[in-house]
Amino acid sequence: MSEEPGDATPEPPAAQPAVSPGIRAQFLATEHWSLLASRSTTQSEVLTRISMFLTFTSASLLSVALVGQATQFSEAFRAFALTILSIDVVVGLLTQIRVMSVGMEDLMYVVAMNRLRAAYVDLDPGMARYLMAGYSDDEEGAKRTYYFFGGRRDFSQVAGSSMVFMVTANSALIALLVGSAMVAAGLPVPLGVAVAVAAALTFFGISMARGGRRYFAVWKNYKAIFPTEV
Structure with a gap:
């Protein structure tokens, strides 16, 4: 009795040949150099x-x-x-947006390269003792890559960042713009200065809070494949 086409049992897919460790290391190194080039370009x-x-x-x-x-x-x-001050503020805000985005992109590249280092360690566990950069793709691994020797507090890392630099510069420009507008509108100079300082501090606080939320949201929604061993 001939077998109907619909009754044929599909054959399982052929097993893919295992890639040799040497070829795998070449693939990983190629991706590593690609990430390094992208990170350098964005910086x-x-x-x-x-x-x-x-x-x-x-x-x-x-x-x-x-x-x-x-x-x-x-x-x-x-x-x-x-x-002129209004134009300066607009240009500063656009630059600040890009700086914050690049900060997140840089974190992405660091975590991706940490994951590749973890793959190197999988290929050769003895390599781990030669790596000063992190080889776990979680927050602790990223911090180690940013500062090999450890012990540096998060405050110094954030305070010295390009993001805080831009937020501070834009806060000063906003203070100049608001204060100048208040004085031009006929308000007393002391009141104009007080309003300008309040506007600058408000902008600084909001910008830092938004940056912090973006950073913590990354780790809240991200699942590490190679977490740091406790």
């Missing part, structure tokens, strides 16, 4: 963006000073100064 880009922002801000504030002297700080100068 170079964000440093260029910060340099452009500082150059633009310095030139614009210098132009405000020159125009103020030329116009004897007239009403036209106030409008010009507020316009």
